[in-house]
Amino acid sequence: MITKAHLQRLGREHGTPLFVVDHDALRRNYREFRRHLPRVQAYFAVKANALPEIVRTFFLEGASFDVASMPEFNIVYANVAGMPPKERQDWIWDKIIYANPNKPVETLQELNQYKPLVTFDNAEELLKIRDHAPQAGVVLRVRVTNTGAMVELSSKFGAAPGEAVDLILLAQKLGLTCEGLSFHVGSQTTNFNNYVEALALCSNIFKEAADRGYRKMNLMDIGGGFPARYDESVKPFRELAKVINNELERLFPKDIQILAEPGRFLVANAGYTVSKVIGKAVRDGKPSYYIDDGVYHTYSGVIFDHCKYPVRAFRKGPTKLSAVYGPTCDALDVVSMAENLPELNRDDLVYSENIGAYSHASSTYFNGFPPAKVVHVNT
Numbered sequence: 140m141i142t143k144a145h146l147q148r149l150g151r152e153h154g155t156p157l158f159v160v161d162h163d164a165l166r167r168n169y170r171e172f173r174r175h176l177p178r179v180q181a182y183f184a185v186k187a188n189a190l191p192e193i194v195r196t197f198f199l200e201g202a203s204f205d206v207a208s209m210p211e212f213n214i215v216y217a218n219v220a221g222m223p224p225k226e227r228q229d230w231i232w233d234k235i236i237y238a239n240p241n242k243p244v245e246t247l248q249e250l251n252q253y254k255p256l257v258t259f260d261n262a263e264e265l266l267k268i269r270d271h272a273p274q275a276g277v278v279l280r281v282r283v284t285n286t287g288a289m290v291e292l293s294s295k296f297g298a299a300p301g302e303a304v305d306l307i308l309l310a311q312k313l314g315l316t317c318e319g320l321s322f323h324v325g326s327q328t329t330n331f332n333n334y335v336e337a338l339a340l341c342s343n344i345f346k347e348a349a350d351r352g353y354r355k356m357n358l359m360d361i362g363g364g365f366p367a368r369y370d371e372s373v374k375p376f377r378e379l380a381k382v383i384n385n386e387l388e389r390l391f392p393k394d395i396q397i398l399a400e401p402g403r404f405l406v407a408n409a410g411y412t413v414s415k416v417i418g419k420a421v422r423d424g425k426p427s428y429y430i431d432d433g434v435y436h437t438y439s440g441v442i443f444d445h446c447k448y449p450v451r452a453f454r455k456g457p458t459k460l461s462a463v464y465g466p467t468c469d470a471l472d473v474v475s476m477a478e479n480l481p482e483l484n485r486d487d488l489v490y491s492e493n494i495g496a497y498s499h500a501s502s503t504y505f506n507g508f509p510p511a512k513v514v515h516v517n518t
């Protein structure tokens with residue numbers, strides 16, 4: 140844990156806007172995930188926060204990686220570039236999945252030399268893989284229920300379950316090997332039943348594939364979606380893990396390898412932001428503060444991730460309902476219209492916790508303001 144005093148010190152020392160990553164928290168999260176889901180190989184979804192230092196910490200913990208673009212692949216690859224070629228190839232096959240169902244031809248051409256696992260969810264993609272990355276192993280992404288997830292993904296990704304076995308057989312016909320299935324129940328899924336339903340659905344697809352003569356599937360990738368505890372309403376991870384373990388035990392024989400692609404769960408509570416009050420006003424009777432970070436920057440998760448990050452003051456005092464705005468000229472740049480804050484002065488620092496996932500990762504340079512400076516602690 141980073142204390143409030145430490146955070147304030149970092150803000151003063153390094154200047155603002157500042158994004159702080161606590162590597163102890165990264166390690167704690169990874170170990171918690173592994174402890175409660177011992178059968179599951181954890182592939183960190185790099186997109187949640189692609190800072191190379193974060194990838195490095197997970198690499199040293201023995202994690203595997205879900206990448207979704209060539210730059211993400213290369214961030215992971217940098218950690219194994221020095222390995223002897225055979226060892227490196229085995230590592231890539233065992234520990235990387237390229238889990239973006241739609242890949243540009245150029246990416247497939249580059250990926251082919253690494254013979255990775257890649258996902259797909261339609262016939263057109265299979266043809267592309269056959270033509271440009273025939274050495275890849277393929278994993279079929281299946282469309283599953285995303286009810287109750289904070290960020291839903293099923294509208295854009297996943298083959299209809301009814302088409303799944305046809306696609307698996309098509310892969311075989313094209314000379315590719317379908318190694319297994321994957322799904323994503325939607326990010327920040329607090330409805331555990333999504334996993335139960337998805338696992339039952341996939342178990343039936345395994346059975347139907349076997350009935351139709353295809354017995355080469357040996358992995359089940361249960362995706363991401365594991366919720367971060369943004370507040371007490373989110374049940375502890377061990378409760379979800381218990382549900383998942385029961386279903387895995389019941390539905391998937393021991394020789395089926397189980398993978399997961401946790402992103403948010405591993406990084407959300409490891410990130411903090413510290414920013415500074417650069418202006419203040421009273422608008423419609425409400426104290427309003429302009430800070431040097433906003434929704435085009437570290438608070439981008441407010442827009443893209445549908446997430447809220449309470450803004451807190453280091454200063455103590457009676458609070459009033461206040462507005463907090465980002466620094467840009469866009470009226471969309473609103474961090475919050477309702478924060479309980481004491482009266483703040485220009486140059487006061489404020490902070491937010493639990494902002495490690497899908498926040499700094501989608502920061503822009505809009506309006507000439509660069510992304511926040513990053514500081515790593517407990518590395």
Ligand SMILES: Cc1ncc(COP(=O)(O)O)c(C=O)c1O
Nearest residue numbers: 184326327363364400401402403
């Ligand atoms: C294919 C895939 N895997 C894993 C993740 C990570 O999901 P989460 O951060 O909810 O664990 C995502 C997020 O969008 C994804 O698209």
